[in-house]
Amino acid sequence: LCEINNVTKTYGEGAAQVHAVKDVTLTIEAGEFTAFVGPSGSGKTTLLNQVGCLDKPTSGSISIDGVGTSGLGDKALSQVRGDKIGFIFQSYNLIPVLTAAENVELALTLAKESGGRARAVELLNEVGLEGLADRRPNQLSGGQQQRVAVARALVKRPALVIADEPTANLDSASGTQILNLMRELNAKHGVTFLFSTHDPMVMEHARRIVVLRDGEVIEDRAGGEA
Amino acid sequence: LCEINNVTKTYGEGAAQVHAVKDVTLTIEAGEFTAFVGPSGSGKTTLLNQVGCLDKPTSGSISIDGVGTSGLGDKALSQVRGDKIGFIFQSYNLIPVLTAAENVELALTLAKESGGRARAVELLNEVGLEGLADRRPNQLSGGQQQRVAVARALVKRPALVIADEPTANLDSASGTQILNLMRELNAKHGVTFLFSTHDPMVMEHARRIVVLRDGEVIEDRAGGEA
Numbered sequence: 001l002c003e004i005n006n007v008t009k010t011y012g013e014g015a016a017q018v019h020a021v022k023d024v025t026l027t028i029e030a031g032e033f034t035a036f037v038g039p040s041g042s043g044k045t046t047l048l049n050q051v052g053c054l055d056k057p058t059s060g061s062i063s064i065d066g067v068g069t070s071g072l073g074d075k076a077l078s079q080v081r082g083d084k085i086g087f088i089f090q091s092y093n094l095i096p097v098l099t100a101a102e103n104v105e106l107a108l109t110l111a112k113e114s115g116g117r118a119r120a121v122e123l124l125n126e127v128g129l130e131g132l133a134d135r136r137p138n139q140l141s142g143g144q145q146q147r148v149a150v151a152r153a154l155v156k157r158p159a160l161v162i163a164d165e166p167t168a169n170l171d172s173a174s175g176t177q178i179l180n181l182m183r184e185l186n187a188k189h190g191v192t193f194l195f196s197t198h199d200p201m202v203m204e205h206a207r208r209i210v211v212l213r214d215g216e217v218i219e220d221r222a223g224g225e226a
Numbered sequence: 227l228c229e230i231n232n233v234t235k236t237y238g239e240g241a242a243q244v245h246a247v248k249d250v251t252l253t254i255e256a257g258e259f260t261a262f263v264g265p266s267g268s269g270k271t272t273l274l275n276q277v278g279c280l281d282k283p284t285s286g287s288i289s290i291d292g293v294g295t296s297g298l299g300d301k302a303l304s305q306v307r308g309d310k311i312g313f314i315f316q317s318y319n320l321i322p323v324l325t326a327a328e329n330v331e332l333a334l335t336l337a338k339e340s341g342g343r344a345r346a347v348e349l350l351n352e353v354g355l356e357g358l359a360d361r362r363p364n365q366l367s368g369g370q371q372q373r374v375a376v377a378r379a380l381v382k383r384p385a386l387v388i389a390d391e392p393t394a395n396l397d398s399a400s401g402t403q404i405l406n407l408m409r410e411l412n413a414k415h416g417v418t419f420l421f422s423t424h425d426p427m428v429m430e431h432a433r434r435i436v437v438l439r440d441g442e443v444i445e446d447r448a449g450g451e452a
């Protein structure tokens with residue numbers, strides 16, 4: 001599903017240059033349930049931003065579903081992203097003036113698809129937020145906002161979901177609930193999941209674990225569920 | 227240090243009314259190292275916002291160091307807060323146009339105190355962010371931003387630190403590093419720490435654990451370090 005070839009991402013210039021991701025090569029098969037782990041600052045978010053078409057590598061190439069993405073212009077890149085990828089950001093990024101349901105159904109509304117409200121409410125129930133569809137983000141707890149972001153990523157049934165620390169603000173029951181939802185989508189519909197996480201529970205549910213340190217892959221092993 | 231008497235916080239009106247905190251009474255002694263735990267949405271952030279003078283209870287009263295805070299006007303309340311309390315927010319709240327060091331030393335700069343830069347760099351080193359003092363928040367990973375927020379809360383050596391999910395985005399090594407820093411401040415300088423957390427590691431280091439569910443205290447027990 002994803003070919004990541006010699007991807008490097010560098011920030012800044014000269015002595016202050018930061019090598020956030022250094023020459024990473026990986027293959028992601030369709031249907032994977034894979035956790036990226038490693039110390040804070042090791043490059044997990046940066047690497048997933050490249051794979052998720054939110055950013056372009058400094059060098060190297062990425063292709064999603066056979067489509068080379070690292071050479072595309074911004075408009076074409078966001079088309080690929082919109083069609084194929086759902087993203088859960090490390091800092092949620094909900095729109096403050098929209099309700100939970102409006103945040104979730106936004107992608108459908110923009111695509112002029114119908115049935116958005118019903119689908120949003122269904123997903124909000126599945127992530128444990130029954131009855132909270134009409135709250136705004138500042139009327140929700142940190143963990144509740146995080147779960148709205150999970151529902152939003154899933155609304156268009158993307159082929160690939162990239163989830164950056166999806167359980168960081170959740171108690172173990174809520175974290176398990178959304179992880180089980182993701183495993184079900186993975187098992188029944190073949191949705192590919194790539195996680196960035198520090199949560200041992202997510203690692204136990206992963207079938208593959210890719211370990212980063214200082215921007216490099218230092219280990220690629222079976223996860224708890226392999 | 228803190229007297230929390232029959233504190234209730236309610237949002238909204240009528241049928242949509244949310245009882246985020248329901249009639250909580252607690253005493254916090256100076257020098258405590260206490261974790262507030264409970265499911266997502268159980269009221270931890272809301273309760274700590276009342277104690278930290280960021281919000282006022284709907285009913286009930288709070289006093290910090292003998293000063294009744296729940297009846298104060300906004301100006302007086304922010305004076306108490308500025309003098310006595312350091313806050314680590316669940317979503318960090320760093321100022322995007324300032325560097326990490328400028329964010330940390332801001333409170334000293336506003337109080338026209340000198341030595342801010344040196345103190346900021348010292349604290350950034352203590353939370354594991356050597357060399358990152360001049361980066362802006364969007365040039366830092368999620369966990370690095372969270373640690374800048376920790377350093378900022380400690381810069382004025384407050385009597386009370388309220389830390390809302392301080393390790394949520396940290397790997398276990400970074401989380402242990404900042405928790406050890408906090409334990410040292412607690413042991414050597416008597417700084418009181420109140421945590422909201424889902425992290426078992428923080429609970430193991432706490433001497434007292436207060437368990438919330440649906441806005442009520444359902445358990446008040448010894449922590450791992452009691």
Ligand SMILES: Nc1ncnc2c1ncn2[C@@H]1O[C@H](COP(=O)(O)OP(=O)(O)OP(=O)(O)O)[C@@H](O)[C@H]1O
Binds near residue numbers: 171
């Ligand atoms: N402005 C508001 N209007 C209505 N309800 C609110 C508002 N702010 C918070 N709430 C509700 O109050 C309850 C407590 O929220 P709080 O943020 O204190 O939970 P929490 O224990 O910190 O959860 P988490 O672990 O997810 O951070 C939640 O059910 C939340 O939806």
Ligand SMILES: Nc1ncnc2c1ncn2[C@@H]1O[C@H](COP(=O)(O)OP(=O)(O)OP(=O)(O)O)[C@@H](O)[C@H]1O
Binds near residue numbers: 020045046366369
């Ligand atoms: N715009 C930027 N300029 C300079 N350095 C940057 C920039 N953005 C990120 N970095 C650096 O790149 C490195 C990788 O960051 P990244 O966000 O990928 O880490 P991470 O593994 O997701 O960490 P965490 O677990 O804390 O979320 C970090 O050292 C960070 O400071």
Ligand SMILES: [Mg+2]
Binds near residue numbers: 044046367
């Ligand atoms: Mg990250």
Ligand SMILES: [Mg+2]
Binds near residue numbers: 316
């Ligand atoms: Mg909270």
